[in-house]
Amino acid sequence: MPKESLLKTLPLLFLLTACQPATDTPGVTADTPATSAIPANETPEQQAARLQATFPAQQRPPQDPAKVAMGADIYGVNCRACHGQDLRGGDLGGPNLLRSELVLQDQAGELIGGVVREGRNVPGNTVMPALPLSDSEVQAVAAYIHSVAATARGQGAPPPGTEVPLDIVAGSAASGTELFGQLCSSCHSASGDLAGLATRIPDPETLQNSWVAGRVWNQPVNASDPRRMVTVTVTLDNGERISGRLGRRDDFIVSLTTEAGDYRSFSLQEGSPAVTGLEINDPLARHLELLRELTDDMMHDITAYLVTLK
Amino acid sequence: MKTTRRFATSFASACAALAATLAIALLPLTLQAQDSVLEPAELLEPLGASWPSYSGDYTGQRFSSLTQVTPDNVQQLTLAWALRMNDRVREGFTKVGGEGSGDFRIPPPTLKGSILQVDDIIYVTAPDHVWAMDARDGTELWHYFWKTRGGTHIANRGAAIWKDALIFETPDNYLVSLNVRTGEENWHVEIASFELQYFSTMAPLVIGDHVLVGTGNDLDQPGFLQSFDPATGALQWKFYTVPVTADDPALATWPSLDAASHGGGQVWIPGVYDPETGYYIFGTGNPTPGYTGVAREGDNLYTCSLVAIKVSTGELVWHFQTSPHDTHDWDSAQTPILIDGDIDGQPRKLVSTAARNGYFFTVDRITGEHIVTSQYGTTANWALGLRENGSPEPNPAKSATVPGALVSPIEGGVTNWQPPAFNPQLGLFYTHENNGFNVLYLTDTDPRGSMGLGGKRFAVIGFDNAALNAIDYRTGKPKWRHEWAGSRFVGAGLLTTASNLVFTGDGNSNLVALDGADGKLLWHSRIGNISNAPQTWMIDGRQYLVVAVGDTLYAYVMY
Numbered sequence: 001m002p003k004e005s006l007l008k009t010l011p012l013l014f015l016l017t018a019c020q021p022a023t024d025t026p027g028v029t030a031d032t033p034a035t036s037a038i039p040a041n042e043t044p045e046q047q048a049a050r051l052q053a054t055f056p057a058q059q060r061p062p063q064d065p066a067k068v069a070m071g072a073d074i075y076g077v078n079c080r081a082c083h084g085q086d087l088r089g090g091d092l093g094g095p096n097l098l099r100s101e102l103v104l105q106d107q108a109g110e111l112i113g114g115v116v117r118e119g120r121n122v123p124g125n126t127v128m129p130a131l132p133l134s135d136s137e138v139q140a141v142a143a144y145i146h147s148v149a150a151t152a153r154g155q156g157a158p159p160p161g162t163e164v165p166l167d168i169v170a171g172s173a174a175s176g177t178e179l180f181g182q183l184c185s186s187c188h189s190a191s192g193d194l195a196g197l198a199t200r201i202p203d204p205e206t207l208q209n210s211w212v213a214g215r216v217w218n219q220p221v222n223a224s225d226p227r228r229m230v231t232v233t234v235t236l237d238n239g240e241r242i243s244g245r246l247g248r249r250d251d252f253i254v255s256l257t258t259e260a261g262d263y264r265s266f267s268l269q270e271g272s273p274a275v276t277g278l279e280i281n282d283p284l285a286r287h288l289e290l291l292r293e294l295t296d297d298m299m300h301d302i303t304a305y306l307v308t309l310k
Numbered sequence: 311m312k313t314t315r316r317f318a319t320s321f322a323s324a325c326a327a328l329a330a331t332l333a334i335a336l337l338p339l340t341l342q343a344q345d346s347v348l349e350p351a352e353l354l355e356p357l358g359a360s361w362p363s364y365s366g367d368y369t370g371q372r373f374s375s376l377t378q379v380t381p382d383n384v385q386q387l388t389l390a391w392a393l394r395m396n397d398r399v400r401e402g403f404t405k406v407g408g409e410g411s412g413d414f415r416i417p418p419p420t421l422k423g424s425i426l427q428v429d430d431i432i433y434v435t436a437p438d439h440v441w442a443m444d445a446r447d448g449t450e451l452w453h454y455f456w457k458t459r460g461g462t463h464i465a466n467r468g469a470a471i472w473k474d475a476l477i478f479e480t481p482d483n484y485l486v487s488l489n490v491r492t493g494e495e496n497w498h499v500e501i502a503s504f505e506l507q508y509f510s511t512m513a514p515l516v517i518g519d520h521v522l523v524g525t526g527n528d529l530d531q532p533g534f535l536q537s538f539d540p541a542t543g544a545l546q547w548k549f550y551t552v553p554v555t556a557d558d559p560a561l562a563t564w565p566s567l568d569a570a571s572h573g574g575g576q577v578w579i580p581g582v583y584d585p586e587t588g589y590y591i592f593g594t595g596n597p598t599p600g601y602t603g604v605a606r607e608g609d610n611l612y613t614c615s616l617v618a619i620k621v622s623t624g625e626l627v628w629h630f631q632t633s634p635h636d637t638h639d640w641d642s643a644q645t646p647i648l649i650d651g652d653i654d655g656q657p658r659k660l661v662s663t664a665a666r667n668g669y670f671f672t673v674d675r676i677t678g679e680h681i682v683t684s685q686y687g688t689t690a691n692w693a694l695g696l697r698e699n700g701s702p703e704p705n706p707a708k709s710a711t712v713p714g715a716l717v718s719p720i721e722g723g724v725t726n727w728q729p730p731a732f733n734p735q736l737g738l739f740y741t742h743e744n745n746g747f748n749v750l751y752l753t754d755t756d757p758r759g760s761m762g763l764g765g766k767r768f769a770v771i772g773f774d775n776a777a778l779n780a781i782d783y784r785t786g787k788p789k790w791r792h793e794w795a796g797s798r799f800v801g802a803g804l805l806t807t808a809s810n811l812v813f814t815g816d817g818n819s820n821l822v823a824l825d826g827a828d829g830k831l832l833w834h835s836r837i838g839n840i841s842n843a844p845q846t847w848m849i850d851g852r853q854y855l856v857v858a859v860g861d862t863l864y865a866y867v868m869y
Contacts, residue, residue, distance in 0.1 A: 051413045054460050055507045055529075089758050095568055099530040099761055104505045124556060124567050156507065156529035156598070156762015158754075168751065170713035208714060209749060209769040217769065249796035250818035252834055269831070291716065291747045291772050292689060299749075300713045 057104060058150050063143040071144025074137050082126065086161050087148050093126030098149050098158060109135075109142035116141065169204050169304050171297065176305025179298055183290065190309055193227075197309040208303040212294070214287035228284055232256050234266055235277030246280060254278060347490050348428050348471040350518050354585055359848040361427040364468050364513040365729065366845070370582040370647040372731040373806050374846045378853035379868050380809040384823045384833045387855060390867040393448040395419045395436060404450075405493040407486065408438075408457030416463050420841060421858030423467035423513055424729075426476075427847045432856075433471070433490075434863065437463040437481050437511075442493060445849050448865070452493030458482045461509040462526070467579065467727075468513035470521060472540035477521055479510035485523055485543060499543035506531045515580045515590075516540055517621050522590060524577030528762045530598045533575035533613075535590075537624060547624030551575035551594045551612045560611040569606045574598030575613035579643040579727050582661070584675055589618045589627055591648070591661050591675060595641040601710045601766040602637070602752070605759035609634040614642040616663055616673060628678025631701050632665040637709040638692065638750075639763055640666040640723050647732045647739060649783050653681055662783045664730055664741040666723030667692070669702050670786045684786025687724035689745040689774050692717055710752035710766040720746040720770050729843040731804035731812065733826050738780040738789055740812055740826070742800045746773040773798035776817050780829060790829040794818065803843025813855060815840030821857055821864075837864055 042050075046062055053059040075083075082094030089096040097103045106112045116138055119130035133141070151159040180190070188194050201207040201216065209217035215228065223229065223245070230246040234254060242264055247255035254275070255265035266275050348362050357366035358375045365372055379387065396418050419436030426433040427445055434441045438458050442451040461481035469478040476490040483504050487496040502508035502525040512524040521540040527533070533551040538544065552573040553561040564570035574597045581592025597606060597613035612626075614633035619626055632642040646663040649672070653660070661675040662682075668690030672682035680700035693702035708715050722744065730741040747770075754765030776797040780789045794800065794816045802815030810826040821840060823833040838859035845856050855866040 052415060054462055054509075056460075056505050057507070059460060084758075088756070088761070096530075096572075096758070096761070099572055101503075101506060101531075104507070104529075105503065152529075152761075153764065154528075155764070156527075157764025158761040164755065166712050166753065166755065168713045205714070205751060205767075209771060212716070212749060213769070213771045248818075250816060250820060251795045251822075251831055252820065288772050288774060291718070291774065294716055296707060296711070296713070296715050299716055303713075 054154070057146070057152060060146055060150055063147050067140050067143045068147045070137075071140035071142070071147075074133065074141050075144050078131050078133070079141065082128070086159070087145065088158060094128070095125065097145055098152060099156075103145055103149070106142060106146075109139040112142045112145065113138040167204075168208065169300075169307055171300030171302070171304035173301070173304040173308055176301035176303065179302050180305055183298075184302070187286070194306070194309055198307045199310050204303060204307050207306055208299065211302065211306055212287070212291070212299065214284040230280065230282045230284075232281070233277075233279045234264075234275055235279075236266075236271075236273040237276045238273045240273070241277075249280070347474045350472060350516055353516060360429075361425065361845050361847050362471060363426070364424045364470070364515060364580040365582070365645060366424075368517075368583040368585065368648070370645045370729075370732075371649075371734065371806075372729055372804060372843065373733055373808070375808045376846055376848060376853050377807065377809045378848070379807065379811060379846070379855065381811060381825050381830075381832055383868065384811060386868060387823075387833065387835075387866040388869055389835075390446075390854065390865045391448045392865070393443075393863045395421065395434065395439070395441070395861045395863065398441060398450060398453065399439065401450075401453075403439075403453040403455035405452060405454040405488075405495070406457060407454065407495045407498065408459075408480070409484070410457040410459040410482065412457045414458050414460045416458060419861050420465070421861065421863060422465040422727075422841050424842065425845060425856060425858075425863070426469055426471060427845075427856075428471055430849050433469050433476060435466045435469050435478055435513075436861075437466045439466075440469060440476065440478055440488065440493070442476075442490070445847070445854070445865075448863070454488055454493045454495075456480050456484070456486065459504055461504065462528070464509070464526075465511045466513075467511055470514040470516045470540075472516045472521060475540065477514050477516070477540060479512055479514060479523065479525075481509050481511070483508050483510045483525065485510075485514065485521075485538060487540075487543060497543050499538065499545075501525060501536060501538075502527075502534075503531075512578050513580050515583070517583050517590065520546060520621055522580075522621070524579070524592075526576045526578045526595075527574070528598075530572035530574065530761055532571050532573065533577050533595060535577045535592065535619070535624070537621070549619055549624040549626070551577060551615075551617065552597075552610070563609040563611040565605070565607050570610075572598065573606060573610055573613060574600070575610075575615075576641075577643065578641075579645055582646055582648050583621065584648060584659070586659070587676060588621050589675065590621045591616060591618045591646055593617075593632075593642040593644050593646060593663060593665075595643045596633075596636045596639050598763075599759045599761050599765065600637070600639040600763045601750075602754060602756075602759035603635055603709060604757060607635075610636070614640070614665075614667075616642070616646055616661065616671070616678075618675065618678060630671065630673050630678050630680060630699075632663065632669060632671055633667045633704070634697075634701050635704055636667070637704070638667070638717065639721055640719075641726075642666065644725060644727060645729050647730060648675060649732060649734070649739075651737070651783060653784060660783065662732070662739055664725055664739065664781070666719075666726055667702065668719050668724040668743075669693075670739070670741075670781055671700065672783050672786065682784065682786045684781075686741065686779055686781060686786065686788070687719060687743045687745045688777075689718040689747065690724065708750075710750045710768075712752050712755065714749040714751045716747060716771075717750045717768075718747045718774075719744060720748045721768055726801070728801060729803040731806040731843075732783070733806040733810060733812075735808065736780075736789075736810060736827055737783060738826065739783050740804045740806060740814075741779055741781065742802070742804070742814070743775075743777045743779050743791075744773075744799050745775050745777070746799070747771050776800045778804075778812075778814060778824070778829065780812075780826070792824065792829040792831075802840035805844040805846060807846065813844035813846075813857070815857075835866075838862070
């Protein structure tokens with residue numbers, strides 16, 4: 001069926017959506033192909049991706065782009081109103097096709113075709129009208145739907161779609177200024193260490209993660225930076241006290257590197273001489289404590305203030 | 311089990327030579343002799359010399375009756391052998407099966423489940439691999455490899471043994487039965503749709519003439535538990551954890567059948583069995599879409615619930631929801647524990663569970679009546695309080711939000727799949743606590759909700775503390791609690807014994823033994839972070855302690 005005549009089915013679709021029972025159209029018959037074969041022109045990259053893909057929807061060989069484009073056009077005209085621009089369901093009540101049992105089990109239109117041409121009436125769901133599409137049109141729509149499903153991401157996450165920019169800055173900068181004074185100013189200052197913070201970390205989400213965690217988010221931490229260096233002082237039963245940068249610590253052993261660069265380790269259970277005291281100083285401990293005290297509003301307000309520190 | 315097998319093995323090889331001429335005459339005798347590697351009735355015995363099922367016995371307690379290793383001598387445990395399964399993979403396999411092409415690249419094996427030990431043979435699984443090995447020295451008897459079609463290769467939690475068959479699940483959703491002696495395949499059946507993106511990790515559990523099988527899924531498909539005939543692989547019943555038909559009463563807790571039948575609640579960790587009632591009690595996974603609850607308003611039964619069903623029919627008996635309307639991917643799939651206990655001076659048949667959401671529950675296992683709810687981590691902040699029925703009431707503000715919600719626990723939960731343990735002599739339920747925070751951002755504001763675990767982004771912002779908690783099942787309060795020094799996260803399971811020992815990992819690469827009564831540290835061995843739960847058994851009159859670190863298996867023995 002040429003594209004022009006498809007457009008004519010559009011009013012029919014809306015008419016039928018009301019509550020028309022499915023008509024008695026025959027399903028897809030002899031010309032339905034089996035699972036698409038792997039095309040000879042598959043690139044090594046495409047092959048590698050297919051072999052790494054976890055599930056059948058992503059393991060499919062790439063479809064013929066012309067067929068997918070044709071299917072996208074047919075979908076736009078016949079299916080989008082109910083099933084949505086992104087196939088995840090639409091305002092008219094059509095279900096999400098990307099998690100549909102029938103779509104996921106369809107290979108090349110043999111299941112999708114039956115529903116398209118016979119319609120569907122599942123109690124509790126919007127009635128789907130029968131659509132008079134040819135076999136090649138059905139296969140094109142199926143190819144399009146499968147091509148979208150193939151872009152779904154891991155753990156069931158939908159295809160990326162169009163990025164909707166979201167503004168995470170929702171708090172009150174005025175209240176944030178006050179909170180900063182109460183909670184942060186004993187260690188930090190807006191004109192000192194945090195001057196230009198929002199210029200250094202322009203993304204508000206990264207900025208929020210960074211100030212809450214007490215380190216620049218997704219950046220390696222410099223463990224010897226004095227502002228974040230964890231130090232330890234070990235006291236032994238012979239009276240000796242050894243201080244330095246904390247190495248490893250568990251219930252059994254503590255290790256440190258002294259200012260002179262000497263590595264020392266001590267058994268906490270049966271050391272000789274025995275460890276009688278252990279003082280650990282973590283300059284970021286306050287940030288961890290804050291996690292128990294911060295409400296979401298406080299966090300958002302402080303972020304709203306910090307994003308102004310350009 | 312032991313004497314029968316030795317007889318059967320030598321007898322079987324003698325029979326093999328004569329098989330061509332005497333097959334018909336000998337067949338009944340041969341079958342009888344070979345049938346008894348593990349009779350289902352033996353699974354009813356308390357955990358002792360062998361380890362014949364996921365939890366060792368049906369109680370889920372992981373309480374071993376063995377007493378050779380004690381708080382006084384545990385420091386004398388000696389390493390008997392260590393085995394890297396990666397090396398075993400490189401050496402190739404002796405048997406192969408599977409429906410896949412062999413092209414799918416599977417990750418190197420990681421041991422995240424239970425090892426079975428029957429008749430001095432151990433059975434070790436990783437996704438697509440099963441090994442039978444001599445428990446004395448790790449010598450390989452056979453190695454079965456499954457050529458997969460794909461699927462999420464996150465873990466395999468172990469195998470089951472029924473008579474002379476070893477039964478396990480594959481990531482691409484087959485239940486496979488092997489001859490336990492040879493690794494020859496008996497049969498395989500598909501247990502869930504690969505197209506619908508199910509993947510299977512659970513250790514099957516044999517109960518009489520049933521083998522119970524669970525699966526996983528991240529693409530909004532309904533969860534279910536199935537029972538198969540362990541002899542043939544024929545389906546006996548299928549219990550859906552969410553409504554898939556319009557007549558399901560649980561549909562009242564969902565906005566629509568479409569939402570409910572895409573609502574998740576996967577069954578991916580073995581439950582427990584009460585032979586007195588014939589009930590199988592298990593935990594269910596989170597509802598889906600996981601982080602966007604907007605299109606699934608309601609409690610979403612029976613997701614994140616303790617569920618009791620009749621093993622004979624798969625019919626629901628009772629349920630108790632541990633997380634109504636979860637929006638954090640906090641499954642309640644953890645193995646619960648059967649406790650014959652005492653509440654207010656009355657003997658009671660109980661079941662307890664420590665859920666991923668940071669709450670501990672004790673429930674009457676016959677009626678499902680709620681008895682105790684307590685918070686067992688130190689930082690969980692997602693609940694407004696408790697409902698009258700004992701379920702926590704979720705705080706909607708602690709779901710993912712665009713400006714970010716500061717949420718504890720982290721995505722992995724206060725605990726996760728790692729098996730807890732219970733010592734009936736002390737009345738203590740042992741579980742780990744991982745107390746940390748993440749900032750959870752909503753990235754998909756679509757009123758239709760997202761799909762699967764999509765629609766969010768989180769930043770694990772701080773690890774507060776990691777601890778081992780010994781919970782009094784009657785109150786939910788800690789009897790003792792040990793915060794691991796310097797530890798950020800513990801991923802090890804637990805074992806306890808009749809000598810009142812507790813074995814686990816500390817998240818600092820140590821295997822640790824503690825006194826179960828007071829938490830005193832007794833012994834440690836720095837072999838790396840434990841990736842399963844320690845197990846114990848007896849061979850040649852000596853008690854072994856066996857534990858996995860990634861791909862490596864360590865067997866300690868008491869001399």
